[in-house]
Amino acid sequence: MAKKSKSTGSRKKNTADRPELFSQLATTARYSRTLLSRQLLSCGLYAGQDAVILALDAEDGLSLSAIADQLGVRAPTMTKTINRLAAQGFVDKRESPTDARLSHVYLTDSGRDAVNTVRKAVRRSQRLAADELSNKDLKSLTKLLRKLERNIVAALD
Secondary structure: OOOEOOOOOOEOOOHHHOOOHHHHHHHHHHHHHHHHHHHHHHHOOOOOHHHHHHHHHHOOOEEHHHHHHHHOOOHHHHHHHHHHHHHHOOEEEEEOOOOOOOEEEEEOHHHHHHHHHHHHHHHHHHHHHOOOOOHHHHHHHHHHHHHHHHHHHHHHO
16 A cells, blocks of 8 residues: 655555556567667668677777677677677677687678668667657656666666
């Protein structure tokens, strides 16, 4: 049963009164990845590969572990993604000249060609998803999502 505040008489929401935040976030994230995946198919990429391409565009030659850390995924997941991108001809994986245990990843010419297509696919997906939202709504939503992310990251530490 919800409690009433003595000073205002308004109801304080308890956990049961709150919206299903995680359920909605998960559903929205799943649909957004599906939308982006459909946009990426035009250049032969799959969901998740876009982030690797953009990370390497920002800093080519990252190690697999650096990419995994940057994108918040586990190393085995990144290894599979990089191996698939290499098989598709988008990246080249090379042994580190200073540490044989490390591999560094570089965009190939095809990978560099895909960067603009990836950016266009992301912009198109965002435009479709935010169709009925104002710029003010988008700024507020982005700000709130960043707060949620900080809270979640802090809880994981």
